[in-house]
Amino acid sequence: AQSVTQLDSQVPVFEEAPVELRCNYSSSVSVYLFWYVQYPNQGLQLLLKYLSGSTLVKGINGFEAEFNKSQTSFHLRKPSVHISDTAEYFCAVSEGGYNKLIFGAGTRLAVHP
Amino acid sequence: EAQVTQNPRYLITVTGKKLTVTCSQNMNHEYMSWYRQDPGLGLRQIYYSMNVEVTDKGDVPEGYKVSRKEKRNFPLILESPSPNQTSLYFCASLRGGELFFGEGSRLTVL
Numbered sequence: 001a002q003s004v005t006q007l008d009s010q011v012p013v014f015e016e017a018p019v020e021l022r023c024n025y026s027s028s029v030s031v032y033l034f035w036y037v038q039y040p041n042q043g044l045q046l047l048l049k050y051l052s053g054s055t056l057v058k059g060i061n062g063f064e065a066e067f068n069k070s071q072t073s074f075h076l077r078k079p080s081v082h083i084s085d086t087a088e089y090f091c092a093v094s095e096g097g098y099n100k101l102i103f104g105a106g107t108r109l110a111v112h113p
Numbered sequence: 114e115a116q117v118t119q120n121p122r123y124l125i126t127v128t129g130k131k132l133t134v135t136c137s138q139n140m141n142h143e144y145m146s147w148y149r150q151d152p153g154l155g156l157r158q159i160y161y162s163m164n165v166e167v168t169d170k171g172d173v174p175e176g177y178k179v180s181r182k183e184k185r186n187f188p189l190i191l192e193s194p195s196p197n198q199t200s201l202y203f204c205a206s207l208r209g210g211e212l213f214f215g216e217g218s219r220l221t222v223l
Contacts, residue, residue: 009153032210043117043203043214044156051210090155100171101212103148103155 002027004093006104014112015083021076021107023091033074034092034101035065044090050074061085086111115140119204119215126194127223134189134218136204144207145187146171147179149200150217156203162187194222 007022025031032051036044048059055067065076074091091104117138126132138145146161148171158171162181176198178190191198199222205212 004155006155034210036212041216043205043216044212045214046211049210101158103157105153105155 002031002093002095002100002102004091004102004104006089006091006107008107009105010108010110012110012112013081016080018079019077019081019085019109021089021091021109023074023076023104025072025074025091025093027072027093027095029095032094033065033067034094035059035063035074035076036090036092036103037061038088038090038106040087047076047089081109081111083111083113085109115213117204117206117213117215119202119218121218122216123219125221125223128195129193132191132194132220134191134202134204134220136187136189136215137185138187138204138206138213139185140206140208140213141184142206142208142213143184145181146205146207146212147177147187147189148203148205149173150203151200159189159202191220194220196222198222 003026005024013019034049035047038044048057050057050067058064063078088106088108090106094101120135143164147159148156150156157173160179162168202218204215
């Protein structure tokens with residue numbers, strides 16, 4: 001069965017510093033991979049997705065993620081964070097279909113001035 | 114504006130009192146789904162629907178019912194709520210690999 005592990009439950013970082021949020025998944029077949037962001041008191045919105053093709057995926061708000069098949073990872077990165085990036089981030093995986101999207105437990109990113 | 118609308122946004126109820134959380138989307142999406150969000154557990158799928166009159170269980174369906182009589186609506190029904198159903202609930206619709214989420218319904222069962 002699929003599972004998604006987000007290795008850090010909380011990541012504190014100073015403004016303008018780089019950040020990496022880690023995500024590993026377990027699956028023996030081809031997968032689709034997603035990162036969603038949840039701002040306080042809001043629903044989730046899609047940051048980026050990997051379906052096929054280039055392993056480096058660029059998303060909104062300056063975020064990018066790299067799919068590494070050999071390490072079954074899909075880490076999210078941003079070179080310089082802003083206060084407004086403070087939110088909870090969820091990694092999700094699906095094995096070739098969208099009806100069974102499995103989410104990780106989430107990583108709370110706290111950007112400090 | 115394209116959106117998924119859930120009601121109520123907040124609800125406090127008592128054990129055993131039936132309730133319905135409504136969900137409506139205006140994007141003509143065929144696929145809709147319900148999730149619950151609990152601290153440290155991320156989002157877990159309750160039920161999903163591939164189209165009108167087609168529904169299926171997700172990972173945590175116990176204690177919930179759904180129906181899909183119209184494409185735009187996908188209500189979540191708790192026939193006899195229990196305290197372990199206290200959670201934050203999200204409805205979502207899907208198109209092109211992207212889930213569009215409602216703003217959530219925070220339910221407390223006393």
